[in-house]
Amino acid sequence: MIDDLKEALQGLDVEYADIRVEDAERTVVFYRGRELEDISRSFDLGGCLRAFKNGNWAVSSFNKTDGSLNELARETAARLDLLPGKDEHLLALPAADETIEADPHTDPRRVTLEQKHDLVRRYNEILLREPKVATTTAVYVDSFLKCYFCSSEDRYLAQEKVYTGVALNAMVRDGTNVQSYGETFGKTKGFDSLSGLEPEIDRIAGIALGLLTAEKVASGRYDVVIDPLLAGVFAHEAFGHLSEADFMYQNPEVQALMKVGTQYGSDELSIVDDGSLAGERGHVAFDDEGAPTQKTYLIKHGRIAGHLHSRQTAAKMGENLTGNCRAISYRFAPIVRMTNTYIEPRAATLEQMLGDTKRGLYVVGARGGMTELESFTFSSQYAWLVENGRKTRMIRDAVLSGNIFDTLRNIDAIGNDLKLHGGLGGCGKAGQSPLPVGDGGPHVRIRNVVIGGT
Amino acid sequence: MIEEIKQILRAAERKGATAEAYSLVSTTTSVAFAANRCYSVETVLTRGAGLRVIRDRRIGFSSVTNLEQVDDLVEAACVTAQFGEPAGFRFPARGEFPSPVIESNRITLLPPGRMLKVGGDIIQLCEHHIPGVKVDLTMQKTVSETQLVNSEGLEQAYDKTVCSLNFEGLLIRDSSFIWLNDFLNLSREFKLDPVVFVRQLAGLARDAQRPAQLKPGRYPCIFARSAGIDILYGLVPGINGKNLQKNMSPLIGKENRKLFDAKLTLWDDGLADFGFGSAPFDGEGIPQRRTVVIENGIFRNFLFDLKTAAATKRDSTGNATRTYRTTPVPGLTNLVVEPGDLSLEQAIAGIKEGVLICAAVGGGQSNLLAGDFSVNISLGYKIENGTVVGRVKDAMVAGNIYEIGRKIAGLGDTLYDYGGFQTPFLMFDDLPIATKE
Numbered sequence: 001m002i003d004d005l006k007e008a009l010q011g012l013d014v015e016y017a018d019i020r021v022e023d024a025e026r027t028v029v030f031y032r033g034r035e036l037e038d039i040s041r042s043f044d045l046g047g048c049l050r051a052f053k054n055g056n057w058a059v060s061s062f063n064k065t066d067g068s069l070n071e072l073a074r075e076t077a078a079r080l081d082l083l084p085g086k087d088e089h090l091l092a093l094p095a096a097d098e099t100i101e102a103d104p105h106t107d108p109r110r111v112t113l114e115q116k117h118d119l120v121r122r123y124n125e126i127l128l129r130e131p132k133v134a135t136t137t138a139v140y141v142d143s144f145l146k147c148y149f150c151s152s153e154d155r156y157l158a159q160e161k162v163y164t165g166v167a168l169n170a171m172v173r174d175g176t177n178v179q180s181y182g183e184t185f186g187k188t189k190g191f192d193s194l195s196g197l198e199p200e201i202d203r204i205a206g207i208a209l210g211l212l213t214a215e216k217v218a219s220g221r222y223d224v225v226i227d228p229l230l231a232g233v234f235a236h237e238a239f240g241h242l243s244e245a246d247f248m249y250q251n252p253e254v255q256a257l258m259k260v261g262t263q264y265g266s267d268e269l270s271i272v273d274d275g276s277l278a279g280e281r282g283h284v285a286f287d288d289e290g291a292p293t294q295k296t297y298l299i300k301h302g303r304i305a306g307h308l309h310s311r312q313t314a315a316k317m318g319e320n321l322t323g324n325c326r327a328i329s330y331r332f333a334p335i336v337r338m339t340n341t342y343i344e345p346r347a348a349t350l351e352q353m354l355g356d357t358k359r360g361l362y363v364v365g366a367r368g369g370m371t372e373l374e375s376f377t378f379s380s381q382y383a384w385l386v387e388n389g390r391k392t393r394m395i396r397d398a399v400l401s402g403n404i405f406d407t408l409r410n411i412d413a414i415g416n417d418l419k420l421h422g423g424l425g426g427c428g429k430a431g432q433s434p435l436p437v438g439d440g441g442p443h444v445r446i447r448n449v450v451i452g453g454t
Numbered sequence: 455m456i457e458e459i460k461q462i463l464r465a466a467e468r469k470g471a472t473a474e475a476y477s478l479v480s481t482t483t484s485v486a487f488a489a490n491r492c493y494s495v496e497t498v499l500t501r502g503a504g505l506r507v508i509r510d511r512r513i514g515f516s517s518v519t520n521l522e523q524v525d526d527l528v529e530a531a532c533v534t535a536q537f538g539e540p541a542g543f544r545f546p547a548r549g550e551f552p553s554p555v556i557e558s559n560r561i562t563l564l565p566p567g568r569m570l571k572v573g574g575d576i577i578q579l580c581e582h583h584i585p586g587v588k589v590d591l592t593m594q595k596t597v598s599e600t601q602l603v604n605s606e607g608l609e610q611a612y613d614k615t616v617c618s619l620n621f622e623g624l625l626i627r628d629s630s631f632i633w634l635n636d637f638l639n640l641s642r643e644f645k646l647d648p649v650v651f652v653r654q655l656a657g658l659a660r661d662a663q664r665p666a667q668l669k670p671g672r673y674p675c676i677f678a679r680s681a682g683i684d685i686l687y688g689l690v691p692g693i694n695g696k697n698l699q700k701n702m703s704p705l706i707g708k709e710n711r712k713l714f715d716a717k718l719t720l721w722d723d724g725l726a727d728f729g730f731g732s733a734p735f736d737g738e739g740i741p742q743r744r745t746v747v748i749e750n751g752i753f754r755n756f757l758f759d760l761k762t763a764a765a766t767k768r769d770s771t772g773n774a775t776r777t778y779r780t781t782p783v784p785g786l787t788n789l790v791v792e793p794g795d796l797s798l799e800q801a802i803a804g805i806k807e808g809v810l811i812c813a814a815v816g817g818g819q820s821n822l823l824a825g826d827f828s829v830n831i832s833l834g835y836k837i838e839n840g841t842v843v844g845r846v847k848d849a850m851v852a853g854n855i856y857e858i859g860r861k862i863a864g865l866g867d868t869l870y871d872y873g874g875f876q877t878p879f880l881m882f883d884d885l886p887i888a889t890k891e
Contacts, residue, residue, distance in 0.1 A: 029537075032700070033700070035539060036537065036538065036539050037539075038515070038780075038781055039514070039515070039534045039537050039538055040514075040516055040517070040534055040781065041516045041530035041533070041534060042516060042517040042518070042532075042778075042779055043516075043517070043518045043519065043520065043523050043527065043530075044517075044519050044779075045504075045519050045520045045524055046519055055491075056493065056495075056565035057493065057494035057495075057496075058494065058495050058496070059494055059496040059497070060496070060497045060498075060499065061496070061497070061498045061499070062498075062499040062500075063499070063500055063501055063502065063519040063520070063601060064479075064499050064500075064501045079495045079566065080495075082495060082566060082567050082570060082571070083495060084491050084492055084574075086491060088491075092615075113533055113534065113536075113537065114536075114537075117537045135700070135702070146826075178824075187763075190588055205718075219852060248457075250488070251588065251626060253626045253629065306470060313654070331498060331500075333494070333496065370830065372630065372631050373626070373629055373630070373631060374629055377830075386643040
């Protein structure tokens with residue numbers, strides 16, 4: 001395989017070129033209520049070829065593998081002559097030849113379809129057992145990818161990627177009161193990591209039922225303890241996207257806000273993106289332009305510490321590569337993305353944080369939300385009222401909003417219980433969704449958050 | 455290619471299955487500008503086949519991009535059929551098919567250099583007329599061939615061309631975002647006047663830089679441009695035959711009842727000239743058609759594929775949507791709302807105090823199935839005494855399409871063509887707007 005790719009890139013009249021090839025197998029099992037809506041397997045082989053010259057890209061993605069790759073490379077490179085040039089360059093990487101194989105224990109291709117079907121059917125049945133559950137969705141997805149990368153720098157990389165996950169959702173009904181709650185599980189640890197989730201699935205049905213009788217939140221300002229799930233969404237959505245250099249370098253306003261060294265939080269606050277964390281949903285050894293992934297501090301001890309880069313943005317901003325240029329598949333050219341993004345843990349315990357909260361909310365998960373530069377709005381999955389240090393009543397429809405930088409400053413306690421979340425979802429950007437990412441954090445307390453209802 | 459998918463079909467039949475093989479071959483060419491600069495020229499060359507089998511009366515599915523993997527494909531489809539749902543339908547036999555206009559040689563032959571030129575002109579005009587704007591612009595064209603064969607003898611194919619422009623402009627003013635978005639379906643012919651196009655966006659940008667105060671309350675609202683789709687989208691789950699089958703649609707048992715304002719007539723038009731969803735036949739070989747969904751306010755029809763039609767004892771309406779990688783499910787072809795008689799200027803002139811909403815973003819937080827919508831007004835303007843006076847920020851509008859649809863104050867006289875959606879602006883007398891005070 002690598003030899004064909006090498007040959008295609010030889011002698012092109014460009015500054016840089018690369019080819020990625022992906023050979024993927026996927027399985028989907030999807031129940032809605034008691035009906036099996038979809039059970040299917042797919043085989044997807046294709047590639048993406050990029051050429052760079054005079055500050056411009058020409059890209060061809062393809063899965064017609066019968067034609068000549070050499071011809072395609074030449075046609076693609078020739079199109080660069082159509083484009084007006086500009087003085088932009090790319091960061092180079094050294095020659096390499098490396099192969100990274102997946103651990104065979106994680107390979108979902110070694111598991112029968114019967115076992116996969118049985119797993120998701122069993123989890124679905126747990127949800128359906130509860131009489132007030134009107135319907136469910138239960139989805140299993142796995143994929144096994146062999147990825148090959150070859151660049152004009154004589155950089156050859158082969159890596160295998162494995163994803164397995166389930167997503168379970170229960171919709172409950174009591175008369176006209178309809179509520180739903182769901183969770184998703186799974187990382188890059190293979191099929192076995194999805195077994196034994198029965199207690200979690202039981203909890204999903206319980207929370208959905210709880211929402212039927214939960215009170216609507218009363219709007220106002222609260223001290224808020226957020227759970228690791230919401231801490232992750234916060235780190236990723238409200239802050240992480242601002243750290244992506246492709247958006248930043250086009251917008252001086254954002255560059256000014258995200259200048260390295262600017263203080264936005266206490267000495268305790270650090271936010272990290274780390275694609276090298278094996279087993280996590282956002283783990284890859286190399287990004288989709290061949291750069292090794294690494295641990296990058298976005299905030300360290302309260303100050304802006306770094307940005308996320310592609311070869312192009314790093315060159316443009318005079319910073320180092322971080323291994324954050326990623327694509328959802330060979331159908332797309334890679335762009336700057338996050339990997340595993342989280343708030344670093346510190347010493348506080350959840351009990352302490354709740355214990356010295358007089359009147360506040362304990363808020364779990366995020367249903368959706370939006371961010372616009374500094375301002376964010378997240379609707380939670382559910383919440384508990386905290387009165388005199390104790391969780392008292394379940395609350396629904398709590399929406400958190402505010403200014404990200406004010407909110408970072410108002411973090412006054414960071415827990416010791418870091419959890420990274422994966423699951424079947426992912427990040428969406430520029431029409432590429434879902435990209436596998438992980439996010440998380442410990443429990444975190446934020447003072448004085450504006451809470452509205454929906 | 456048709457010979458190749460016939461081979462797949464025969465291989466599945468040899469395994470004792472009746473089968474359907476679908477293939478798509480397409481080439482997409484696009485030019486992209488990022489932050490006002492030319493960024494890339496891209497092509498996407500796609501080929502793939504999907505195989506649906508009915509074996510021992512159960513459905514299985516698999517897909518492949520490398521057609522040398524026929525054995526894997528057939529094996530996988532047959533294995534999944536061991537677990538699949540019972541098939542309540544048969545694949546359709548040969549039939550008569552309509553010939554919608556969905557192909558233009560001028561688009562097939564359109565060179566990337568021409569797209570580049572027009573894109574460059576638009577950006578140059580934007581820099582002049584909307585100072586400070588950062589534009590991401592993509593122009594793209596797709597030329598495709600779709601083929602379908604099945605064990606009942608069906609053997610059909612069609613060619614199609616699609617061309618579009620996607621514009622995303624961003625102005626940052628006082629740390630808030632002003633998004634200026636537009637989308638044009640250029641499939642009919644590659645004809646657009648950059649001056650007219652940019653003038654319209656410049657008008658939106660100019661008015662957006664004057665802040666206007668709006669107290670929370672109930673106001674007349676106009677949903678123009680893409681915001682019209684955001685509101686109508688609340689009807690989409692309800693009219694889907696899948697949600698009739700699942701007993702989840704609010705429209706169950708309400709066919710032929712007047713549920714909406716008599717001004718509202720809405721089609722699922724599978725044959726619209728150059729519609730993104732137009733084709734001679736749907737994803738499983740049923741002829742596409744024009745289906746009236748709402749006629750003068752009266753709800754007429756759900757939309758079905760073969761599976762949901764069989765489960766609800768109806769006929770397919772030719773609404774099976776799919777790619778080669780997915781099994782068919784009922785979906786829209788092109789949603790077309792019949793225009794009314796108001797010009798936007800007239801509508802604005804008639805409002806004493808109200809809101810013109812040009813773009814909205816939903817949080818995905820409301821109960822879509824019930825028709826609820828709750829959206830942030832991302833580009834909206836306050837109207838005072840018949841004139842647009844400035845931008846409304848941090849405002850939300852919420853409601854239920856089945857409730858507000860009973861009384862529509864007016865419909866625009868021209869359609870915004872977003873390819874798969876064609877809608878005029880919609881005006882309502884009295885909707886609740888929440889704002890940050």
